[in-house]
Amino acid sequence: MVFIADKGKVMSVKQCLEYRLTEEQLPAQWYNFLLDLPKALPPVEDVHVPPSAEIMARIRPAELLRQNAPSEQWVDIPAPVRQRLLQVGRPTPLRRALALEAALQTRARIYIKREDTLVTGSFKVGTALAQAYYAREEGRDCLISETGAGQWGMSLALASQMFGLKCKIFMARCSMEQKRYREHYMRLLGTEVAPSPSRATAIGRRLLEQRPDHPGTMGTAISEAIEAALATPGSAYLSGSNVNHVHLHQTLLGQETRAQLALAGEQGPDQMIACVSGGSNLCGFMLPFLRDKKEGRTISFLGAESTAAPRLTQGTYEYCSSDPAGYTPRVLAYSMGPDFIPLPVHAGGLRQHNSSPLVSLLKKEGVLDAVAIEEHEAFEAGRLLLRTEGFLVAPESAHAMAAAIRAAARAREEDREPCIVVLGSGSGMLDLEGYRQVLL
Amino acid sequence: MVFIADKGKVMSVKQCLEYRLTEEQLPAQWYNFLLDLPKALPPVEDVHVPPSAEIMARIRPAELLRQNAPSEQWVDIPAPVRQRLLQVGRPTPLRRALALEAALQTRARIYIKREDTLVTGSFKVGTALAQAYYAREEGRDCLISETGAGQWGMSLALASQMFGLKCKIFMARCSMEQKRYREHYMRLLGTEVAPSPSRATAIGRRLLEQRPDHPGTMGTAISEAIEAALATPGSAYLSGSNVNHVHLHQTLLGQETRAQLALAGEQGPDQMIACVSGGSNLCGFMLPFLRDKKEGRTISFLGAESTAAPRLTQGTYEYCSSDPAGYTPRVLAYSMGPDFIPLPVHAGGLRQHNSSPLVSLLKKEGVLDAVAIEEHEAFEAGRLLLRTEGFLVAPESAHAMAAAIRAAARAREEDREPCIVVLGSGSGMLDLEGYRQVLL
Numbered sequence: 001m002v003f004i005a006d007k008g009k010v011m012s013v014k015q016c017l018e019y020r021l022t023e024e025q026l027p028a029q030w031y032n033f034l035l036d037l038p039k040a041l042p043p044v045e046d047v048h049v050p051p052s053a054e055i056m057a058r059i060r061p062a063e064l065l066r067q068n069a070p071s072e073q074w075v076d077i078p079a080p081v082r083q084r085l086l087q088v089g090r091p092t093p094l095r096r097a098l099a100l101e102a103a104l105q106t107r108a109r110i111y112i113k114r115e116d117t118l119v120t121g122s123f124k125v126g127t128a129l130a131q132a133y134y135a136r137e138e139g140r141d142c143l144i145s146e147t148g149a150g151q152w153g154m155s156l157a158l159a160s161q162m163f164g165l166k167c168k169i170f171m172a173r174c175s176m177e178q179k180r181y182r183e184h185y186m187r188l189l190g191t192e193v194a195p196s197p198s199r200a201t202a203i204g205r206r207l208l209e210q211r212p213d214h215p216g217t218m219g220t221a222i223s224e225a226i227e228a229a230l231a232t233p234g235s236a237y238l239s240g241s242n243v244n245h246v247h248l249h250q251t252l253l254g255q256e257t258r259a260q261l262a263l264a265g266e267q268g269p270d271q272m273i274a275c276v277s278g279g280s281n282l283c284g285f286m287l288p289f290l291r292d293k294k295e296g297r298t299i300s301f302l303g304a305e306s307t308a309a310p311r312l313t314q315g316t317y318e319y320c321s322s323d324p325a326g327y328t329p330r331v332l333a334y335s336m337g338p339d340f341i342p343l344p345v346h347a348g349g350l351r352q353h354n355s356s357p358l359v360s361l362l363k364k365e366g367v368l369d370a371v372a373i374e375e376h377e378a379f380e381a382g383r384l385l386l387r388t389e390g391f392l393v394a395p396e397s398a399h400a401m402a403a404a405i406r407a408a409a410r411a412r413e414e415d416r417e418p419c420i421v422v423l424g425s426g427s428g429m430l431d432l433e434g435y436r437q438v439l440l
Numbered sequence: 441m442v443f444i445a446d447k448g449k450v451m452s453v454k455q456c457l458e459y460r461l462t463e464e465q466l467p468a469q470w471y472n473f474l475l476d477l478p479k480a481l482p483p484v485e486d487v488h489v490p491p492s493a494e495i496m497a498r499i500r501p502a503e504l505l506r507q508n509a510p511s512e513q514w515v516d517i518p519a520p521v522r523q524r525l526l527q528v529g530r531p532t533p534l535r536r537a538l539a540l541e542a543a544l545q546t547r548a549r550i551y552i553k554r555e556d557t558l559v560t561g562s563f564k565v566g567t568a569l570a571q572a573y574y575a576r577e578e579g580r581d582c583l584i585s586e587t588g589a590g591q592w593g594m595s596l597a598l599a600s601q602m603f604g605l606k607c608k609i610f611m612a613r614c615s616m617e618q619k620r621y622r623e624h625y626m627r628l629l630g631t632e633v634a635p636s637p638s639r640a641t642a643i644g645r646r647l648l649e650q651r652p653d654h655p656g657t658m659g660t661a662i663s664e665a666i667e668a669a670l671a672t673p674g675s676a677y678l679s680g681s682n683v684n685h686v687h688l689h690q691t692l693l694g695q696e697t698r699a700q701l702a703l704a705g706e707q708g709p710d711q712m713i714a715c716v717s718g719g720s721n722l723c724g725f726m727l728p729f730l731r732d733k734k735e736g737r738t739i740s741f742l743g744a745e746s747t748a749a750p751r752l753t754q755g756t757y758e759y760c761s762s763d764p765a766g767y768t769p770r771v772l773a774y775s776m777g778p779d780f781i782p783l784p785v786h787a788g789g790l791r792q793h794n795s796s797p798l799v800s801l802l803k804k805e806g807v808l809d810a811v812a813i814e815e816h817e818a819f820e821a822g823r824l825l826l827r828t829e830g831f832l833v834a835p836e837s838a839h840a841m842a843a844a845i846r847a848a849a850r851a852r853e854e855d856r857e858p859c860i861v862v863l864g865s866g867s868g869m870l871d872l873e874g875y876r877q878v879l880l
Contacts, residue, residue: 016463017526023456086457087539088830089557099527099602117529117557119831121869161827181621184872185832187880188823383628387601390528391559392625429561429869432624440627 017098018114019260021091026082029074031251033287034244036294038365041244041357044329045319052329059144059229059237061134067245075248077130084129084162089118090252094260095424099388106408107417111264112385112424113257113285116393120158120185121427122151123281124240127249132159135236142166142235144228146196146221148277149175149348149396150182151426152240157191167191168232170198170224172216175348181430196221203227203325215344218278218352223325241278242322242356250284257421258288268297270418271407274425275399276303276312276370277350279359281425286368293367303359303370304403306350306378309342311335312363312370320354333360345375346434347395349426371406373399379438381405382428394426395434457538458554459700461531466522469514471691473727474684476734478805481684481797484769485759492769499584499669499677501574507685515688517570524569524602529558530692534700535864539828546848547857551704552825552864553697553725556833560598560625561867562591563721564680567689568599575605575676582606582675584668586636586661588717589615589788589836590622591866592680597631607631608672610638610664612656615788621870636661643667643765655784658718658792663765681718682762682796690724697861698728708737710858711847714865715839716743716752716810717790719799721865726808733807743799743810744843746790746818749782751775752803752810760794773800785815786874787835789866811846813839819878821845822868834866835874 034041046052056065067075077085097110104110115123135143143160146169147153153169160167169186173195176183186193194200196216197207201224207214214220222239229237239246261268272289274282286301293299305312311334320335322328335354336342342351355363362368375395382398384405385391393401404422411418428435474481486492496505507515517525537550544550555563575583583600586609587593593609600607609626613635616623626633634640636656637647641664647654654660662679669677679686701708712729714722726741733739745752751774760775762768775794776782782791795803802808815835822838824845825831833841844862851858868875 017523018463020460020462022460023458083457084830158826158830162830181869181872184876184880185869188832188872188875189827386598387629390524390598390602392628427869429621429625429867430872432621432628432870435628436624440624 016096018093018095019263020093021256021259023086025259026085026091027252027255029076030248031255031288032070032073032075032248033251033290034069035073036290038367039361041361042332044331046329048326052327055226055230055327059226059235061138061140061236063134064131064245067248068243078133081130081133085126088120088125090126091256092117094257095389096264097389100385103384103388104405104408106412108408108411109417109419110404110408111261111421113253113421115253115423115425116391116427120154121429122155122394123250123253123425124152125155125158126252127240127246127280128155128159129162130249131238132156132163132165135238136163136165140234140236142168142232143238144168144225144232144235145238145240146170146218146225147240148172148218148351150179151349151394154182154185156238157186157189160191161189168228169193170196170221172196172218172221172348174215174344178346178348178434179430196224198224201227207324215341217341219323222323223327226323226327227325241280244358246280247283247358250280251288253281253285253423254288257285261421266419268292269299269421271300271302271420273302273304273400273404273407273420274423275350275396276305276355276359277352278356281423283358285423301368302403303368304399305370305372306345306347306399307372307374308345309336309351309353310372311355313372317360317364322354331357333357334363346431346438347375347378347399349396350399371403373402376438377402379435382435383439392428393424394428395431397423397425398428456536458533458535459703460533461696461699463526465699466525466531467692467695469516470688471695471728472510472513472515472688473691473730474509475513476730478807479801481801482772484771486769488766492767495666495670495767499666499675501578501580501676503574503578504571504685507688508683518573521570521573525566528560528565528569530566531696532557534697535829536704537829540825543824543828544845544848546852548848548851549857549859550844550848551701551861553693553861555693555863555865556831556867560594561869562595562834563690563693563865564592565595565598566692567680567686567720568595569602570689571678572596572599572603572605575678576603580674580676582608582672583678584608584665584672584675585678585680586610586658586665587680588612588658588791590619591789591834594622594625596678597626597629600631601629608668609633610636610661612636612658612661612788614655614784618786618788618874619870636664638664640664641667647764655781657781659763662763663767666763666767667765681720684798686720687723687798690720691728693721693725693863694728697725701861706859708732709739709861711740711742711860713742713744713840713844713847713860714863715790715836716745716795716799717792718796721863723798725863741808742843743808744839745810745812746785746787746839747812747814748785749776749791749793750812751795753812757800757804762794771797773797774803786871786878787815787818787839789836790839811843813842816878817842819875822875823879832868833864834868835871837863837865838868
């Protein structure tokens with residue numbers, strides 16, 4: 001038993017290592033944060049012929065398009081999705097990182113949301129299940145998408161099986177070569193996997209002509225997936241990040257975290273930290289706390305990006321396209337420019353030349369701070385976490401851990417005792433080759 | 441809500457997918473099954489010079505030797521071990537495999553104990569923590585051991601870090617080449633890893649002279665680890681299976697399962713199934729139910745071994761040595777003979793020429809049945825489990841799943857509705873290369 005004194009109250013709470021929720025405590029609804037944003041999202045520029053909106057209307061399930069801007073504050077989670085969320089391991093635990101705190105000699109209280117415990121090893125599986133469900137409900141029989149490091153691809157591969165659908169994934173070539181196990185996993189589930197750029201699409205062939213050793217990016221894979229979906233009757237084109245309905249589905253992360261902090265006797269977080277690229281993990285984790293900020297609690301939101309693609313810290317806020325073929329609309333976002341090809345770092349999930357409009361707006365409006373982390377510092381943070389807390393996070397999540405370790409050091413210097421809540425967005429067990437290359 | 445009528449009582453239970461225990465419900469003691477065996481274990485033959493007993497007295501922590509035959513029925517788990525058991529993910533969930541049942545069209549109720557959810561991906565971590573703790577308490581600063589497929593090696597590597605000790609592992613060469621990620625993981629934790637047979641020991645050099653391409657076995661790795669421990673002052677030699685104190689530590693598996701079946705409204709299992717080699721997973725899982733059998737409940741215990749080393753189904757019950765150097769005492773056990781080298785199958789944890797004395801006694805006395813499973817059938821069972829339940833088990837555990845699928849088919853033919861409880865002893869995420877080679 002420990003006793004926490006806070007704001008004049010003395011509470012008696014049972015100190016756990018992991019705060020768990022029961023199956024009944026899985027949130028029943030997704031939280032529509034759009035109604036609580038400080039400012040509306042800017043309009044997109046739809047310059048493609050035919051318009052992107054028409055393309056998306058053909059290849060995206062209609063309910064997902066609706067969920068890009070729902071009118072209701074809370075969106076009900078369909079029962080078949082809820083059941084499978086339980087099956088893949090939601091709700092995930094919240095770890096009080098006492099061993100890490102001791103190693104850092106900090107009085108900061110560090111909590112880690114453990115998405116690494118999900119069966120696919122990543123938070124992505126939640127939106128994959130929702131999207132596969134809506135695709136099936138609308139009569140689609142094949143799911144087509146892109147993947148960077150493969151976490152989203154694995155999640156969609158599993159979701160397609162759970163709903164009895166076919167699946168085809170374009171995976172950035174450099175990540176595919178780094179992360180063969182993720183490819184094997186998808187194929188074991190019957191998913192077809194192609195390295196991007198590939199010769200299977202016109203845009204892929206064009207990119208390979210320009211640069212035969214093109215390492216591929218999320219962008220090249222997006223263009224190819226959309227082209228393939230347009231050419232495949234009955235298919236659905238799905239996305240693992242960047243778009244609002246994905247951020248919406250990930251709000252389970254923040255809702256669960258809020259309930260778990262209450263179990264731990266915390267009044268709420270002082271700082272929340274997540275890695276950031278398209279930002280669905282960050283938004284899903286942090287935005288359910290927007291209302292706490294409105295109600296007067298000071299919470300700082302920090303996004304950790306990779307120095308290999310430092311959009312938020314060094315990019316330009318401008319209209320840009322997410323894919324080289326220009327199928328997706330031009331959006332106002334922080335960008336490294338359309339021709340930027342990030343280095344083939346192991347944190348493949350952070351290799352994207354632009355951020356999403358939502359993350360960019362949060363940064364622009366001062367709701368979100370950002371920091372760029374070098375790959376080596378991230379892997380070192382991942383190793384320290386393994387050695388102290390006993391679990392290995394993905395290279396992407398390790399960027400957030402590195403930022404959290406910096407925050408704890410600052411708290412020590414300033415003699416503060418903040419409650420720091422970090423998102424462990426995925427497991428690093430299939431990234432051990434990357435850990436070896438960088439650290440061993 | 442479902443209603444289960446059993447033995448005249450009607451109970452109302454909430455149907456879950458996963459039955460979880462709280463941190464407080466982690467058992468506080470290990471169960472000493474030796475006092476409940478149908479017959480005492482036969483004596484060992486100690487023919488080595490100097491005697492094995494003397495060797496073990498030098499290199500094994502004394503408390504572990506004591507726990508090979510404790511006088512008490514229940515052995516207290518030290519608080520520092522208990523805390524770390526929570527940290528690595530105990531208690532583990534029990535899954536009601538409704539999706540698998542539906543795919544098999546069986547009315548059998550299938551439960552799977554999910555040791556795959558532990559941070560090292562294997563049940564082995566429980567005894568690793570206990571053994572590292574006792575080694576440290578007795579002033580040892582370096583842990584030395586062998587590993588087959590690497591699950592035990594990973595677990596001991598983590599445990600050594602958690603207790604601030606050095607660690608050295610000999611890993612069967614063929615498994616090391618198949619499972620590089622397990623090697624990387626151990627090295628990331630600062631553990632020294634050598635392929636066995638190696639040139640670091642006299643026995644290793646002798647084996648390599650006899651056969652330069654020797655694939656290595658658990659036996660060769662045991663001999664090398666003992667030789668290295670004898671040559672390293674302050675070290676402790678630890679084992680991941682075969683010996684009684686290891687089986688003792690694994691009784692958490694069965695104790696947790698018993699509590700979880702009660703939560704599920706079950707009167708108890710009708711059949712329990714686990715893969716078997718040295719048998720610590722099987723014994724830890726099943727033996728806590730010995731008393732239920734004594735009290736009149738009919739429970740069949742089934743061990744699934746590999747056709748690559750079919751000791752229990754085709755071996756001879758005879759005195760045999762576990763390691764080619766003969767450091768370990770000769771024990772009465774089912775064996776394929778000392779010169780048998782199993783094929784380099786992917787279920788490296790099942791590649792051992794003999795079973796343990798305890799498992800052999802259970803088989804000899806009719807307490808345990810056994811079945812040998814082909815590698816391909818095991819991997820197919822693993823894939824079906826992934827596609828239905830969403831999680832991937834290790835090749836070893838997949839042998840148990842294959843046996844469970846056979847049992848469910850038999851129940852359907854015989855129009856029975858048994859409660860079948862299967863042990864998912866580990867995760868297959870680091871065995872994806874093996875799944876690919878066999879199935880893709």
